[in-house]
Amino acid sequence: MDYKKAGVDIEAGYKSVELMKEHIKKTMRPEVLTNIGGFSGAFSMSAFKDMEKPTLVSGTDGVGTKLKLAFIMDKHDTVGIDCVAMCVNDIACAGGEPLFFLDYIACGKNIPEKIATIVSGVADGCQQSSAALIGGETAEMPGFYPEDEYDLAGFAVGVVDEKNLITGKELKEGDVLIGMASSGVHSNGFSLVRKVFEMSKESLETYYDELGTTLGEALIAPTKIYVKALRSIKEAGIRVRACSHITGGGFYENVPRMLKDGTHAVIEKNSYPVPPIFTLLAKTGNIDEKMMYNTYNMGLGMIVAVDPADVDKTMGAIKAAGETPYVVGKIEAGEKGVTLC
DSSP: OOTTTTTOOHHHHHHHHHHHHHHHHTTOOTTBOSOTTSSSOOBOGGGGTTOSSEEEEEEEEEOGGGHHHHHHHTOOSSHHHHHHHHHHHHHHHTTOEEEEEEEEEEESSOOHHHHHHHHHHHHHHHHHHTOEEEEEEEEEOBTTBOTTOEEEEEEEEEEEEGGGOOOSTTOOTTOEEEEEEOOSSTTSOHHHHHHHSOOSHHHHTOEETTTTEEHHHHHHOOOOOOHHHHHHHHHTTOOOOEEEEOOTTHHHHHGGGGOOTTEEEEEOGGGSOOOHHHHHHHHHHTOOHHHHHTTSOTTEEEEEEEOGGGHHHHHHHHHHTTOOEEEEEEEEESSSEEEEO
């Protein structure tokens, strides 16, 4: 008996590392001091030595049951983007600049080519957010996961000068809410998605005219990364007074998180187009509208609050970063919460 006969292939692990190195290399920043394969990742503090009060911000998350689609479709090159997005968007939402990322892949069987494909997506997400992929772990766990399945999670660290933290404390009545378009369902609410739609290869390969693509391609579209858009707003000299990353819990859970006591967000549902995947999901599953807005991003992945005088400049900065913005509402005085009208 040996480790390989027990189900863990050490040589496959070595090969996975070698195959993923070419992807990781694309994410490197000057501050990275270690090579892939060491026991830890080292990152120089020179990136924030000139800040008055450098403050670390962090985020950790996974892809969730969206991975089930990747298994059925045998498509593993974009879920890594989802993993990075869920972490770095939270950091950017606080005003932070992502510095580095680490991933964790747990699988039933280490197939080096598949692992490298997953990591290629992680690297793509890191490139989109200018974060270095400085380390990670691939755990082969036979008997714990089926051989053709895996889980994917990650952890990111960023930095912000304390004076630039976005906390919502500066929020005022009359501030304008600007939303940034999502790419679809992103990485939340897939337990409900999987109840509504049949999770079979045939079902996911079905083409829908209203989607302009197959159901599977619409659902597996990677989560938008908003780091460049928020950076563009900051570089334009605009102070974001509050910010919300619309993830699990949709509008009703996430928008209040950006508010201070005594402020109330009002969002106009008709102020932006709702992507057809949500319309199809609600119709097919007979899901109540409030439940949709309480579960999904409904087409807005990030919402910022700015001074009315900064609206045009903010819209221009978001567009310059390649994202699509909409003026979607305003801040009123009142009980902390959100009204959708």
